[in-house]
Amino acid sequence: MDQIGRVLVMGAQQHPERVLLKTTDGLTRTYAEFDERTTRLANALLDAGFSPGDKIAAWSGTCPQYLELYFGVAKAGLVLVPLNSLFTKHEAAFQIEDSGAVALFYESAKADEARVLADEHGLRLMPEFDDWHVPDNEYDAFVASGAIALPPEPDENSLFVISYTSGTTGRPKGAMVTHRTLKNTARNHSHSYRTPQGSVCLYYSNMSFVATVLGLLISHVFVRGTIVMMTDVDGPESVMEAIGRERITFTFVPTPWIPAMTELARQHPDKWQQVRTFVHSTSKAPPAQMRRWAEVVGHRYLEGWGMTEASGSLFTVTDVDSVLKGSKADDFYASAGRAAIDCGVRVVDENGDDLPHDGVSVGELVVSSPALVIGYWNRQEATAKSFRDGWFYSGDLGAMDADGFIYVTERRNDLIVSGGMNVYPSEVEACIAEMEEVAEVAVVGGTHERWGQTPVAFIVRSAHAMIDEQAVVDHCTQYLARYKRPTSVRFVDDLPRNASQKVLRHVLREQLHS
16 A cells, blocks of 8 residues: 555545645646646556666756656656756766666756766656646657556555765765655654645755655645645745745745744744744754744744655654743754654664763764665665664764753764755765865865855865866866855865874864864
């Protein structure tokens, strides 16, 4: 019963005329319409010669066709490989090769680069995601070519999505999401996100951020909700306006917008009274900001901690009573809440021994959840290291207080979180190190007023090299997405190291504030 395609089929049987998807520029699709289109898409893919288990890549931002592709792939028993729409073709190429993708869907803006990738990697190009307003486009014709009878269902333990994440010390890893682990995410979130049947979700993120699709969109289909997809986001003001106009009951607020949304909510209480949940998303926010936010929105406040390795679900979450009645947490607004339903959280030292729940003993956060992915694609060693005896060793550091509240103190050690996007220093360093004028390089996170953090590169020049900051930035512009590029470059005589010759990144971070 845990096939993702069946979630939609049952929703269409129960509420055929309910709106599943609405865009702010005019598209409306009911559950019945969406179900039929995705069944046709599934059959069109199978008729095109793809077999269950084949990997289909997608390179696009937010659009209705992308959500259809998720469910079409699910019904066909294929595997989706989402590529970040902010990636350059150099970055996308690795994931295509690593996953073994055989075909590529793409948005119109990526057409030229998609053709290059297809030529270089033997991909079959599928119809592009064109403007849905254009009648008789190639994608719609492809969908219409498929039959309306459901194809055979995949096994619920079959691989469904390869969602690429990464550690700070190696190549990107493909987290393997199955139908069952994702269905468990939906079950988790119906409680954690406080989303009853018919919940109305305002979505204004980028669908190539896979966890938002798994955790927000598919979870809303599970509760037979309505997804309102914003196509005209123009800052917090436009989001607050849409919340009121569309009578939204669930949405998220990214860290950079917390101050502005707090003031807008204070000024326009009539627009958001129907909201049940405002989820804080992306990077950590100062506790004082979160307290002010909660003082305005009250019980609608929600904080949590999760990641791609949980199929996009939360491990920890706050509850209504803690906001309304107070809690015994050491510092509630600095916490990520307590373990979610069906989840376990431990704090362990370097030997794997449990640390006391005193709120100050910091160790690795280790979790169990029915939504955990089944491992990393083609990464047996990494899988064995992170997934042990039913527990996932997250790499995140944190503490737990006596009342079970979790405090995430650092995201995967040296990870840089810029505007909610994960930037892995090793990837930026590898790019810069390709320059002949660079002898050594280390990248750390510096503070940024808007994005929280930003990459800063410390570089030791090669002998007699005259490389300057602009040359480094120009090189990174060619190979890295905008959010990964260093916004500051510092040239130094040498990098600080310990006795084992490992770079002391904390020393570099301290230099940024000296």
